[in-house]
Amino acid sequence: MSLPVHLVPSLAGVALGDQVSVDGDEAHHAVAVRRLRVGERVVLTDGEGLSVTGAVASTGKRSMTVTVEEVVAGERPQPAFTVVQALPKGDRGELAVEVLTEIGAARIVPWAASRSVAVWKGERAEKSLAKWRATAREAAKQARRSWFPVVEPLATTETVAAILGGAAAAVVLHEEGGLPLSSVTVPADGEVVVVVGPEGGLTNDEIAAFEATGAVAVRLGVEVLRTSTAGLAAVAALLARTARWA
Incomplete structure (x- = not known):
């Protein structure tokens, strides 16, 4: 089964082991709608070529943190x-x-x-x-x-x-x-x-x-x-x- 994907403002400088915060509506959708729980894996992307995969480390009503396990920089598709x-x-x-x-x-x-x-x-x-x-x-x-x-x-x-x-x-x-x-x-x-x-x-x-x-x-x-x-x-x-x- 494909992992859920969520958008974050930036992933610049993110490395393995870092924690990335997801806030606001995006976090609410992940936690309240998709019901992601601590330990479940998720993909975060900045929409500009960078994506990370990791496990949910913590959740709140409108917040979530993810521990980075993999970083992928995708090339812009051509043409x-x-x-x-x-x-x-x-x-x-x-x-x-x-x-x-x-x-x-x-x-x-x-x-x-x-x-x-x-x-x-x-x-x-x-x-x-x-x-x-x-x-x-x-x-x-x-x-x-x-x-x-x-x-x-x-x-x-x-x-x-x-x-x-x-x-x-x-x-x-x-x-x-x-x-x-x-x-x-x-x-x-x-x-x-x-x-x-x-x-x-x-x-x-x-x-x-x-x-x-x-x-x-x-x-x-x-x-x-x-x-x-x-x-x-x-x-x-x-x-x-x-x-x-x-």
Whole structure:
């Protein structure tokens, strides 16, 4: 059985035999929800490549200490996948973030596309971004990732174009794309960017702006996927052609 994973702010400088403290909501979840007890083993990670395995040394209502038995520094996975996700309606945004995190996306960028039904403004924008980040954090722990994904603030079309311009490879999912996704060359390292449009589809101006950066409009197949699952399908298809899934 896999050991439970919990997030801590930092593991810098931690060595064998040290004790690491877990506090607040994370400790409450471990002690009150998972009911971890003294002597049980657990994995702690800082979400930035460092993980430790150890036994619970003490517990409190909102605190826990773990004695370090093993320290692992994981290399950042390459190539790194960034998914630009147009804002979907309802809770489909959290679904997209969850599955993209589970499959290994390094960065998720919420995008206010022209035809996005959902709108993030003011307090709603702050709350929605917080939900996406919390979803990514919990999904990363479930997937036992040592590198947690970064969920960026809401991006404009101009910001997305800039991201595409700096990528090693970039694709825009479009049901009328001229090329199949299978025709795209996946680099061994660097950033691979996948753009997922909204329920209403991409506008001609958006496609033109993205293609001007060198991105390629591609189709997944004859089926039209939901915006909340299209990114998962595309990243999986590309990952299957990398050493990460070899």
